[in-house]
Amino acid sequence: MNIGIAGTGYVGLVTGVCLAEVGHHVTCLDVSQEKIDMLKGGHSPIFEPGLDDMLQKNIREERLHFTTDRSEAYENKELIFIAVGTPEGENGKADLSYVKTAAREIAASITNDVVIVTKSTVPVGTNEMVEDTVKAHGSAYQVHAVSNPEFLREGNAIHDAFHGDRIVIGGNHQPAVEKVAELYAPFDIPIVRTDTKSAELIKYASNAFLATKISFINEIANICEITGANVEAVAQGMGLDKRIGTQFLKAGIGFGGSCFPKDTKALTSMSAEAGYEFRMLNAVLEVNELQHNKLMEKANEYSAIEKGTKAAVLGLAFKPNTDDTRDTPAIRIIEELQRQGADIVAYDPIATDKMKEVFPDLTYTNSLEEAVNGAETAFIITDWAQIKEQTPAFFTKHMKRPLIFDGRNCFDPGEMVSGGVHYHSIGRSGNSFRMTMST
Ligand SMILES: NC(=O)c1ccc[n+]([C@@H]2O[C@H](COP(=O)([O-])OP(=O)(O)OC[C@H]3O[C@@H](n4cnc5c(N)ncnc54)[C@H](O)[C@@H]3O)[C@@H](O)[C@H]2O)c1
Structure with missing residues (x-):
């Protein structure tokens, strides 16, 4: 055709x-x-x-x-x-x-x-x-x-x-x-x-449902942190139930990107215009907003950032394998680090050019080693394979102070701690993932 x-x-x-x-x-x-x-x-x-x-x-x-x-x-x-x-x-x-x-x-x-x-x-x-x-x-x-x-x-x-x-x-x-x-x-x-209208709504309903799963598991992660449970074990145990499924049950610092934030907002707004309040989606968005602050809250709890602290921001794209930085959680973190006077180096294997449109004056690098070299704190925003494949020794070798706030749960907390890294992630209270299955 x-x-x-x-x-x-x-x-x-x-x-x-x-x-x-x-x-x-x-x-x-x-x-x-x-x-x-x-x-x-x-x-x-x-x-x-x-x-x-x-x-x-x-x-x-x-x-x-x-x-x-x-x-x-x-x-x-x-x-x-x-x-x-x-x-x-x-x-x-x-x-x-x-x-x-x-x-x-x-x-x-x-x-x-x-x-x-x-x-x-x-x-x-x-x-x-x-x-x-x-x-x-x-x-x-x-x-x-x-x-x-x-x-x-x-x-x-x-x-x-x-x-x-x-x-x-x-x-x-x-x-x-x-x-x-x-x-x-x-x-x-x-x-x-x-019909036309149902097709239009299928798209919004699908994205809103996936966003709901993410906010749900992030709320569970927050309960895990308070109670000492491990969100990965909880997600795995839940997800094995076929009615639930394992996908989109990965706790982190919330969803971003060019679709989920805008589409969930558009659906709540479309519903309100039609005279219906979509209560659940409003909560999904509120949870996501709060979750975006999680890493900085943890960093502040540990007084990790002072004026001039060398901070590495690892990952700028809203998820791996794309250079899309629209609505990426990295934006909020960088803004807050700038407000606190940190000396920032931002790393991404492919998305640095796109991020320059938002922060033209930031120091960027496509080399992970260069980003962490001499850093006193690192924030992991995107779970790129290039980051996940590293060992604790990589961070202890290159960072001046190996203090890591991981928003994507890229590493095993036990291994990081025993490898000498001060490691904080989402919903795991410092515990390694423990779960075995037998038939
Ligand atoms: N990006 C995704 O993953 C994704 C997934 C599913 C659905 N969508 C939806 O698809 C749509 C497009 O998303 P995208 O991410 O590709 O957007 P985009 O911003 O990457 O691309 C839109 C393109 O349209 C061009 N454009 C604007 N006005 C034009 C015109 N009058 N004539 C010709 N070109 C014009 C722009 O220059 C731009 O290149 C959006 O509604 C988005 O919500 C996106």
Whole structure:
């Protein structure tokens, strides 16, 4: 099929590359000339394992094109994807301005009947608005909007595109829904067909549920710290119950990233607008806010930071295998360290450039050794493999004072302490993980 895509961010680019990989002809549009120039040269502006190779292959085989020209992207297309951002707006509402602009631009450029596929995460009713906007802005053609929310995980996006748990397609015009289903046939992933509004809500409900699991286990971690239990043993013991499952039961300093915070807020705000107070989600957000402060609270308890203390911030991306620093818990920690006058060195294997947009004057390094060298305190924010593979000896050798506050429970507390590290993590009260199973 001939496809146009609005937006070449994490979602639009991965969608475009993967659809080209299965044989479709894809033209990706972005308003950023810089991104398009990079992409035309076969280089991805975002880090995503496997993406560059697949991008280059499909450009070479002439199934994948990049442009800033809307006519090239929207003329003579059977399907046009909207994959622009929907950032947090006023009062936590999703800011739909980019979606509205894209809809108006599509209306002005299409040259035939078309199905518009909304991949951006959007509140209930948005697809209806997109369809109305295109019709109202002068399109003489038949236009149907279909909701097709995206469930990729940054860092695993290519894998998820080919091995996702489900593809959700929501629409009220059956032929349009079937057209989108046909597009996805080569992926061999179960397809959930539903109405537009339910599809829109499935995305928010899924993210809100996962965020709830995280805040839940973080509350359990806090109880563990008070009572002397170990949250990893509790999570493992709970998760073995198939009704619960082990995923998203990892205690830490709370969720961040470009989706969970904004999507949970958008759902509470959408509910409030509909006249319903989503009490549980308000609590999930409140717990997450408090959890973001946990490491600094622990550091302050130990009077770890004074003016001029050399502090290493280990990990800036909101999770490993991505360079995305949007809403990363590292931001709060760095702000607080700056307020307390610490001398900060920030480490990340790939996300330092993105973080420079937030803190241009910070000292950055891509070398873990350089970051901890001479440091008096280290804060672990992202559980990168490069950090997890270290031994206590690495920290005692390089740090001036091996005092570590680990927000991702990367190490065994017993091993760290016996290795000479002053080690504080989340929900483990200094105890090693102890659990055995027998049949
Ligand atoms: N990042 C994720 O992991 C993820 C996962 C699932 C869903 N989503 C949702 O997908 C949407 C996109 O997220 P993202 O992370 O890819 O955003 P992003 O900010 O990385 O990318 C959006 C892109 O759209 C471009 N753009 C803006 N207006 C445009 C226009 N009128 N025409 C063409 N391009 C335009 C921007 O320049 C940018 O490159 C959001 O709604 C997000 O919530 C994101």
